[in-house]
Amino acid sequence: MGQGTYWMIRSLKHLWQMSALRQAFALTLVFLGVLLTTGLLANVSIRANLNQTIDNELLDKFDQIKTDLSRGATYQSIAGSYQSESEHFSVDEFISFKSDAGKIYGYPIPDLYGETGFINLAPYYFHEDEEDEESGEHAESETSWQAYVGRVPGGTLVVGASLRARNQLLNTLPYAFLFSGGVMMLITLGGGLWFGWRAQRRLSKITHALDQIAAGDLTTRIAPQDCKDDLDILSVKLDDTTRRLATTLQQVRDLSVNIAHDLKTPLTRLRAQLEQTQEQNLRGVSDAEGVAAALKKTDELLEVFDALLRISRIQSGERKKQFQPLKLDTLANEVAEIYQAVIEETGRSFALEIKEAATINADRVLLIQAFANLIENALRHTPQDAKVTLFVSGNTMGLRDNGPGIPEEFYPRVLEPMFRMEKSRSTPGAGLGLALVKAIADLHQAELILSAPSSGSGLSIKFVLANEQTGAN
Template sequence: MSALRQAFALTLVFLGVLLATGLLADVSIRANLNQTIDNELLDKFDQIKTDLSRGATYQSIAGSYQSESEHFSVDEFISFKSDTGKIYGYPIPDLYGETGFINLAPYYFHEDEEDEESGEHVESETSWRAYVGRVPGGTLVVGASLRTRNQLLNTLPYAFLFSGGVMMLITLGGGLWFGWRAQRRLSKITHALDQIAAGDLTTRIAPQDCKDDLDILSVKLDDTTQRLATTLQQVRDLSVNIAHDLKTPLTRLRAQLEQTQEQNLKGISDAEGVAAALRKTDELLEVFDALLRISRIQSGERKKQFQQLQLDTLANEVAEIYQAVIEETGRSFSLEINEATTINADRVLLIQALANLIENALRHTPQDAQVTLFVSGNTLGLRDNGPGIPVEFYPRVLEPMFRMEKSRSTPGAGLGLALVKAIADLHQAELILSAPASGSGLSIEFVFAKEQTGAN
């Protein structure tokens, strides 16, 4: 259902609710008015009964409500018939034998009212409400005109129709305007999604200011499109890098195999050539194996092997394994631990990640460099004082197969830090690259989320 049809349907629902509310209000107002009139009649009856018990005469009480004339000109009356048969006030023969509340038709009285058009006095069609009851010495009838009540009740439908009509027009107009506005924005989103589906990932639909849910949805769609574009670009870059990294060793392998074949044709055994070919084959297999490891880690299967792990214990274990290896290269090694926490993690993968970082440090730092493994709260990391990495390359070096050295002549396939990034994502840890406080070198930190940590 379009937004316009929804707005129209909601307007019809509002109209139905308004009509139902009007009917309920009419019933409630009628009941309240009738109850108010009955209460006033009862109060008047009790007041007159009290006055009579205090010595007031029927003549004085009746005279205060109406004149001796034949026609009524007031909105209330009383009538009293004594036990001896004498009547005071306006005579109503049919009522003296009744008890309780009674509705009286207009013909009970000769009441005059002024015609609004001609100005002449005409006989009124106003009905009355009366209460009949016993008082000392006779029967008392107290009555009240229903003119004001009837006028109010006759006005109510018109008031409801007018106010309801105005509200309906305002609601319909507002609903259609909002519906048209929402439909236009939804159409824009739909068109953008069609463009994205057609391959145009540069399409953006979010406004500058977020004001409602549709704006938030637009922002989310733009974020998703941006991430999709980034992912596709990474896939393209990965494909190009894989092609470059595989083409060179495959070309060398082919050349080595051709040389070995020529030697064999000459009857010369080339064991060294075969060994070189095997080494190149192993290098290719290592690349594919690293890619498969990254893929398996990104699938999340290793989360089943998570267990409680103390960061200081992990750091000590890695230091015990790699300190000697680092120092044998002439570099210095130190371990810093400050208020370590416990995390829910895969021990083997974290050791693998730290091993990759140490290998990178050994590969890219001078022999007199300082390598430091550190733990601080929920942070685990490695830093060195080597040449470091330019800040603009921080995001790129975490991508698979990315290498800053464009000639790609040095050992390695650019998968070490990509594997570290995959392990960090698996643990919902933020991987932060920065320069140490000394200003040179590189610091790589795992910052584990709170839900992954616990007090130690």
């Protein structure tokens, strides 16, 4: 096999693998099949209609002649109105009459006068002239004439009509169908291949983008400015997925950096503590305080990893099975009952605001955990004279304080695991509180909104929960 043949076969194989082009070709074949079937049915229908029309004309002619004869008209006078009295035969029609006495008027047709009804006559019944006989114009088909035989007053009447025009039309129909069908098939195939090529070009663009994404290029974008069809919607979805994947990977990188940054120091201190305890043991001196300090540092590290595991389990979506209808005012009262005393013991004031509460589908335990984290975060970063407010309005529940707040540019970052602003690194914690809150909000398909309160200072964090059902407080 030559190189050119190999590439040609490979190119044809590649074309055949293009689903859009295959569908265009398949639809063209289906259209061709429908066209052929329609042509065959039309041919049968036209043939039947033409035969019925000829039969009706023969019957009308027969009835008219029969009526005229019953009114006293002679055969000679009737024959003269159709053709010459001498031949009583033309290239398109004929009539023939055999009287009860045996006399025949018109063109004699043996063996027909004893029949009744419609009869198909072969071409050899009539010989117009030698030129026509040599050219075979009278023999276009096996039944070139249609006749009707019946009794009339005084004898038997035969009326006939040539099938030449009918046969010519029927012989022309297949060629007309083939020509028009061929033209329509070419137009359909060309249009189908053009539309298929357009769709395939867009699919190939999506495939190329997926290859780039698989290679690690998460900046690839293919969505058009205006969505016109499902492929454009698919492109938008692909871009959204790529954007989220890039965000997730960046968060993983940041998490790795933050873990290395925040856990390296306590691990180093833990190692130093263990080395010191080991030296004390080698000298035979018990260092119970050193062991207790090491255990405390170990517990702190385990709490960090437990928090990370909790976030991971929440993000898996398994807790959705435990969702139940829950009124937000009931939840707010329960949170207030648990944490109001804790907040006020620190010197801070607490307020509960409920305007109108919705009923939502939620995991009660997780939502309480989320607001516990928010309250703990507020206690850690606000002064002792601060005010903490738990509020509910419709399907929104949140917590706000009048502390120092967070710069707006850090709102998205503080929700990432292990992210801590520099001023917060000296305070206890590992930067997982708000990340856990974000995971719980995502599980409930809630929008988590960080903003400054209307007073201008502090921080407000709102849960805008989905699946709202109106309910009065």
